[in-house]
Amino acid sequence: MKHAWPIIKRELMGYFRSPVAYVFIFIFLVSTSGTSWYLGNFYTSNEASLELFFFFHPWLYLFLIPAVGMRLWAEERRTGTMEILLTLPISSVTAVMSKFLAAWLFMGLSLLLTFPMILTANYLGDPDSGVMVTGYIGSFLMAGAYLAITSFTSSLTKNQVISFILSFMVCLILVMLGWGVLTRTLVEIFPVWLADLITQFSFTTHFNGLRRGIIDLRDVVYFASIIVVMLYANVLVLDNSRAK
Amino acid sequence: MIEIRELSKIYGNIRAVDNISFRVEKGEVLGFLGPNGAGKSTTMKIVTCYIPPTSGTVEVGGKDIFTDPVGVREQIGYLPESAPSYPEMTVTEFLSFIAEVRGYTGAERTRRIDQITELTSLRDVQIQIIDTLSKGYRQRVCFAQALIHDPPVLILDEPTDGLDPNQKHEMREVIRRMSKEKTIILSTHILEEMEAVCGRAIIISRGRIVADGTPRQLAAMSKYHNAxxxxxxxxxxxxxxxxxxxxxxxxxxxxxxxxxxxxxxxxxxxxxxxxxxxxxxxxxxxxxxxxxxxxxxxxxxxxxxxxxxxx
The missing domain is CATH 3.30.70 (Alpha-Beta Plaits)
Incomplete structure (x- = not known):
């Protein structure tokens, strides 16, 4: 993995070499705080916690993360730099991991920049900082899962728009499965155990505990396994598309 | 140095490479000739471990492309046909990135970048964004990338493509100067280029080797020979x-x-x-x-x- 660091560095710097990083961070901050203030009525909720702030993350990530990740492999394919990258003395696994980690770190940075929300909560009341930290960790983990899906769909095409739409659709399904309205319908149609099983595949279901400050190992394992499975699929796609 | 054994690559029902075998030794510059679509690029992509062959194998410096692809890649400098590079980086940033992935850091990295920048005449544009460079410069940036680790093997897919006559001449000079200590395979469809730099040429057509010899030997196959x-x-x-x-x-x-x-x-x-x-x-x-x-x-x-x- 000693070769990974230069790739991570290059990718991460890559965001800041273009206006992409600044535009993204701006939109990220406006949308995450905007939703909690206006849609979530953060101010009138009379609660000094970030629960409302995190509540909208699964929905916002639906747009924001495919926007960050759509170019990961599609761009390499389109410009032909994939031929340079994958003939360097590194394995496909290293290449996939490094690019993913760089994008994930970038998301982490964007998330850290929402710190004024913490300050506000602290100013307004006396929030439980453990709960807030858990919420951030949960949100970061969930972002990783979205990003791994996007990285995978990005490796399927050289077209960034297709890459965006594919990952948006996959993530949308994973969010919707745990959406209150839909779960109620599911329970009416299917036996309870099946409805439960289906909702177990949802981002929302697994994020609900974390955003309230409850660390359940199952939730962590869920997000981690989505990351591992999707990145593995990503490696397979890269290797197989070249073998054809 | 490079040993290609019974190599085949089949796409669907097209035999892009059809049972090719040959060896290239150190100090040889092998010209790879053939019409478009003859299988030149495919063979080169297999040697660089970018795509796997359908059957057969390649050994580079005693290392096999299947069992030790990373070991093979360490020994190769590769200039792909489209000479790609990351357009948002400057020339030095890009070369620095390649050097780091190849395992060079600190003063050693700086020394290598400096040396290659000089060798490939990129000094004037080293702080420019690659996207703003002309085709000829971009070609050289990608060539520089292939040389940064002073590899024993160079695989160059149409190295003079898109260069003006002066740049072509310069590129051939650089290749000729390096030819003694390296093993070089270059593809071209410019015949004078083959005659100018290659000690040996292989002509392939429809994935098969149809001629193999020194430029003189190839010329001797002509009906004009001794006319x-x-x-x-x-x-x-x-x-x-x-x-x-x-x-x-x-x-x-x-x-x-x-x-x-x-x-x-x-x-x-x-x-x-x-x-x-x-x-x-x-x-x-x-x-x-x-x-x-x-x-x-x-x-x-x-x-x-x-x-x-x-x-």
């Missing part, structure tokens, strides 16, 4: 051509200029493996025919190329 071109002071008598055709070793006499039955210049083709210059000149002397020009052909690679590739 004699004559230019006379006055038109020849019709009988002269008949007489020339009867000479030992002569295959055919073809008029080049003047009237068809009384040409002022013609070409005398030799039978395969025969030398006819002596024969022709002594005949002309005996007949007291005054000659303005005599020219001995060595053969034409372009003609051989068309012949063996069925173009």
């Amino acid at each position: 004699v071109t004559l230019k006379l002071r006055s038109a020849a008598k019709p009988a002269l051509m008949k007489d020339l055709e009867k000479l030992k070793g002569v295959a055919e006499v073809a008029p080049l200029a003047g009237k068809k039955d009384a040409p002022t210049a013609f070409q005398i083709f030799a039978q395969k493996g025969k030398v006819i210059l002596q024969e022709v000149t002594s005949f002309l002397e005996k007949k007291k025919i005054s000659v303005e020009e005599v020219y001995l052909e060595h053969g034409r690679v372009d003609e051989v190329f068309r012949e063996v590739t069925g173009g």
